[in-house]
Amino acid sequence: MSAPKAVLFDIDGTLVDSNYLHVDAWHQAFQALGVDVPAWRIHRSIGQDAGELLTSLVGERDEEWIGRAKDLHSENYKTLAPRLRLLPEARQLLERLDAGGITVVLATSAPQEELDILLELIDSDTVIHATTNADDVDVAKPSPDIVQVALERAGVEPHEAVFVGDSEWDITAASSAGVRSFGVLTGGIAGDLLMQAGAERVFADASDFVERLGELGWTA
Amino acid sequence: MSAPKAVLFDIDGTLVDSNYLHVDAWHQAFQALGVDVPAWRIHRSIGQDAGELLTSLVGERDEEWIGRAKDLHSENYKTLAPRLRLLPEARQLLERLDAGGITVVLATSAPQEELDILLELIDSDTVIHATTNADDVDVAKPSPDIVQVALERAGVEPHEAVFVGDSEWDITAASSAGVRSFGVLTGGIAGDLLMQAGAERVFADASDFVERLGELGWTA
Numbered sequence: 001m002s003a004p005k006a007v008l009f010d011i012d013g014t015l016v017d018s019n020y021l022h023v024d025a026w027h028q029a030f031q032a033l034g035v036d037v038p039a040w041r042i043h044r045s046i047g048q049d050a051g052e053l054l055t056s057l058v059g060e061r062d063e064e065w066i067g068r069a070k071d072l073h074s075e076n077y078k079t080l081a082p083r084l085r086l087l088p089e090a091r092q093l094l095e096r097l098d099a100g101g102i103t104v105v106l107a108t109s110a111p112q113e114e115l116d117i118l119l120e121l122i123d124s125d126t127v128i129h130a131t132t133n134a135d136d137v138d139v140a141k142p143s144p145d146i147v148q149v150a151l152e153r154a155g156v157e158p159h160e161a162v163f164v165g166d167s168e169w170d171i172t173a174a175s176s177a178g179v180r181s182f183g184v185l186t187g188g189i190a191g192d193l194l195m196q197a198g199a200e201r202v203f204a205d206a207s208d209f210v211e212r213l214g215e216l217g218w219t220a
Numbered sequence: 221m222s223a224p225k226a227v228l229f230d231i232d233g234t235l236v237d238s239n240y241l242h243v244d245a246w247h248q249a250f251q252a253l254g255v256d257v258p259a260w261r262i263h264r265s266i267g268q269d270a271g272e273l274l275t276s277l278v279g280e281r282d283e284e285w286i287g288r289a290k291d292l293h294s295e296n297y298k299t300l301a302p303r304l305r306l307l308p309e310a311r312q313l314l315e316r317l318d319a320g321g322i323t324v325v326l327a328t329s330a331p332q333e334e335l336d337i338l339l340e341l342i343d344s345d346t347v348i349h350a351t352t353n354a355d356d357v358d359v360a361k362p363s364p365d366i367v368q369v370a371l372e373r374a375g376v377e378p379h380e381a382v383f384v385g386d387s388e389w390d391i392t393a394a395s396s397a398g399v400r401s402f403g404v405l406t407g408g409i410a411g412d413l414l415m416q417a418g419a420e421r422v423f424a425d426a427s428d429f430v431e432r433l434g435e436l437g438w439t440a
Contacts, residue, residue: 020263036305038307039239040237040405083247186260187260190413
């Protein structure tokens with residue numbers, strides 16, 4: 001496979017070690033609302049649209065309950081944010097791709113407030129061509145909408161891009177947009193599940209990805 | 221497969237929803253000591269002996285550092301303990317097995333202090349034949365030692381028992397003791413990994429296990 005024109009990256013769990021903090025933030029939110037949801041089920045839902053996450057975990061609820069759950073999650077996550085860290089060699093991966101003439105776009109539907117914290121950690125503004133956020137779409141992954149926005153910002157066709165993500169929702173969103181995808185294990189979702197969802201390859205993390213750039217034929 | 225004489229249960233992540241709290245307790249401990257370990261790697265190490273967990277995650281360290289890490293983990297875990305919950309139908313599973321004449325033994329190497337909290341949540345003293353703890357062995361899973369102690373307490377031979385656990389370390393420990401094993405997904409480790417480690421079957425959780433008792437031929 002020759003180098004794509006653009007690589008579209010999920011951020012949460014892919015570039016930044018945030019998934020387990022999101023699990024914790026939702027776990028605390030549900031307990032505060034008197035609902036016990038096993039943590040592994042929350043984990044499996046991370047990365048998809050918050051509305052769909054809530055429906056799959058706690059069933060149908062009224063608007064007020066959903067609003068309170070989302071607010072509690074946001075507050076808890078903000079409290080946990082000082083523990084966020086960039087994943088190993090995430091920055092190097094973006095820099096290497098950019099140096100190789102590949103357009104790097106961050107494709108997330110995180111709210112701008114969360115995104116600001118993530119971008120500060122990634123600290124690679126000069127190599128990031130564009131970034132999406134929650135305002136760009138009505139519904140998040142696994143809907144392909146955010147991938148389509150990222151493709152537009154990259155200025156490429158679906159077959160000219162590769163999406164990189166850590167969750168089944170990322171892989172499904174990419175597939176639905178006609179974009180092939182690579183998985184990473186850093187979100188805590190097993191490689192087999194990512195492959196079953198349609199990932200072409202799975203890397204342990206960005207560091208593993210960097211090591212294999214030569215093997216992929218993506219570097220000069 | 222006919223009903224075994226005894227079923228040996230791991231507790232953490234199998235009967236009680238504790239794995240993600242252990243991940244959090246270690247994550248905070250490492251950060252307090254100035255070491256960033258990605259959460260997914262901590263998660264994959266949960267369930268094995270703390271000494272081996274530390275070596276695999278942070279390499280060789282002196283005794284003092286190891287002691288501080290373990291103490292910080294214990295303190296953090298104690299703080300998180302009010303958020304521990306029994307997993308769905310865990311108690312019913314133990315009761316159904318006991319009612320079917322199957323000896324139930326809890327096979328853990330948790331320290332007694334942690335175990336007391338777990339047993340209070342499980343609240344099934346009358347159906348639990350015996351329980352192991354950290355004092356019973358020098359080294360925890362994946363060493364088979366704790367499984368062997370559990371077999372002795374159950375008064376059965378390896379081929380007369382089934383071990384139930386949520387981590388690759390559980391499955392490996394059971395295999396090394398000559399005991400077949402079933403996996404559960406409640407610890408957040410994928411079924412494929414549990415099967416690859418040697419699990420004969422994988423259930424989503426205790427509730428799924430209860431539903432399949434008839435199909436297994438384990439109920440009268």
